[in-house]
Every structure is written in C-alpha cells, then in structure tokens.
Amino acid sequence: MDKNVFVIIVTxxxxxxxxxxxxxxxxxxxxxxxxxxxxxxxxDTVALLLQxxxxxxxxxxxxxxxxxxxxxxxxxxxxxxxxYLFLLNQDAWVFENTVNSLxxxxxxxAQVGLLSPLHFQAxxxxxxxxxxxxxxxxxxxxxxxxxxxxxxxxAWMLSRACVEKVGYFEPLFGHYGEDRNYCDRVAxxxxxxxxxxxxxxxxxxxxxxNFNKDVTQSxxxxxxxxxxxxxxxxxxxxxxAKEAVGLxxxxxxxxGFGKAFILFSTxxxxxxxxxxxxxxxxxxxxxxx
Numbered sequence: 001m002d003k004n005v006f007v008i009i010v011t012x013x014x015x016x017x018x019x020x021x022x023x024x025x026x027x028x029x030x031x032x033x034x035x036x037x038x039x040x041x042x043x044d045t046v047a048l049l050l051q052x053x054x055x056x057x058x059x060x061x062x063x064x065x066x067x068x069x070x071x072x073x074x075x076x077x078x079x080x081x082x083x084y085l086f087l088l089n090q091d092a093w094v095f096e097n098t099v100n101s102l103x104x105x106x107x108x109x110a111q112v113g114l115l116s117p118l119h120f121q122a123x124x125x126x127x128x129x130x131x132x133x134x135x136x137x138x139x140x141x142x143x144x145x146x147x148x149x150x151x152x153x154x155a156w157m158l159s160r161a162c163v164e165k166v167g168y169f170e171p172l173f174g175h176y177g178e179d180r181n182y183c184d185r186v187a188x189x190x191x192x193x194x195x196x197x198x199x200x201x202x203x204x205x206x207x208x209x210n211f212n213k214d215v216t217q218s219x220x221x222x223x224x225x226x227x228x229x230x231x232x233x234x235x236x237x238x239x240x241a242k243e244a245v246g247l248x249x250x251x252x253x254x255x256g257f258g259k260a261f262i263l264f265s266t267x268x269x270x271x272x273x274x275x276x277x278x279x280x281x282x283x284x285x286x287x288x289x
Contacts, residue, residue: 008073014090067169067178113162113191117199153179177220
C-alpha cells in the first residue's frame, strides 16, 4: 500500500447518500484520503460531511458543475502528493476491496490511464443500464482488463501520469459531456481506458429519458466533436455538422418529428455559434494537446 489514493467527490444536494458513501470509503481495505467539493448545497450535505473529520471539505460558494468542481479537487490532490485520483459520484458507494483492486491493476498496467470498476444498480446485482452499454463496446483486452472507448465518470481512477499529461476537465462544459471529452483526450495521449472486472461500485440512480436533458447532452456531444484533438479543425467541424443532423434523427424515434426538429434547430444554432466564432473551440483544442 505504497501509493497515495485520493478520492474526489463533487457534492450537490446529495444528503441522502452521504452516510452510505463516506463510511464505505472509510471501510476500504486500501486506505484513501477523501476530498469533497461541495457546489453550494442547500440541503444537509455539508452538515453531514462535517460529521466526518476524515473528509477534507472544500466549499465552492456556487454551483460550478461537475467538471470545474472536480478540477478543484484534482488540483488539490496532486498538490498533496496523490499517485492515483479516484473520482467518485455522490450517488455511489464502494465495497471493501474496490480501491485495492483498482490500485493493483493500475500499478500492473502503466499504460492504463483511466480505470473504472463495474457499475451496479442499487440492488447490487444488476449492471447500471448505461454502464452495460459501455462495457459491451469493448474493443480489446489487456491483462484481463477490457478496453473501451468511453465509460461515464461515476467512478474513475486516474493515474497521476495521465492527469499530468491529459490535464483537467474542459471548462467549456457545464454538466454532461465533460467525461466524453476527457476520454477522447485520454485516448489521444495514448493511455488506455479500461474496466476492472474484479472491482465494483453501486451507482444509485434511476435512468429516465427527458427531452431537456437530451438536448443538453446533444449540445455537449456536438461540442466534444468540435474539440476532439484526433480531428483536424476542418474534420472537427465536419464531424460537428454530422452530429447536428444525426442526433435529431436518432431522437426522433423517442420524441417524434416535432421535437426532433426543435433539437435540430437548437443544435444548428449551437453549431453556427462556434462556426462564426471559432476562438473558444481553438482555445479548447490547444488545451487538449
């Protein structure tokens, strides 16, 4: 247990999970240090966190969103000597050997920059629905670890080397999409994204389809295409145009033609904004290199 592991949790009105999440980390067979970054919760989240002196609590004073708040915790963890950063959702909890398995596999596979445990539903027996999709997209395997192009950031273990090369979450994203962009950059910098089949967490959520949420996620999927460093700037804009057309076609089967047209109009406007003002895209692309 020679590696320093820092768990970074972004909280926002997550009081219902705190007394499940924090004790699960304190019971870990591999010792961890915990940094919680609170996005100005209005419930009992902060009060509950303060009951755990083991938690280093940072209060942002505003709702910065997922990526920017994580950046604060990641920076502090690195300053304090972290070897591995374990980004964990507030609506999740771990098992006794989760961290131990993740660390062992990260140490044994230096090219793995991002390692995720298996994500289970609250019943602790079935895979989280979205996670099952990401796992099914396995492209290869290294030393028993499935390699995937993307896994959501509910539970990421990142190596120090990966973060120092790839950087932090892109600040252009609000909430949603920052994890997809980060995975694009991890792959661009020649690190593997893998899943540890012997480690697991519970991600206690109910996935429901919501048009406004899908609009937001679609905008950020388009943005991810525009700043994906594997594309040239011209290729990125062509890929963004494809997303502006393809995403409404995909969502038409769920919402019908009317809402698909609204989505197309929204994405077209979003795309044109960056087409006629490419400066933010160019700056984000520089940060990704």
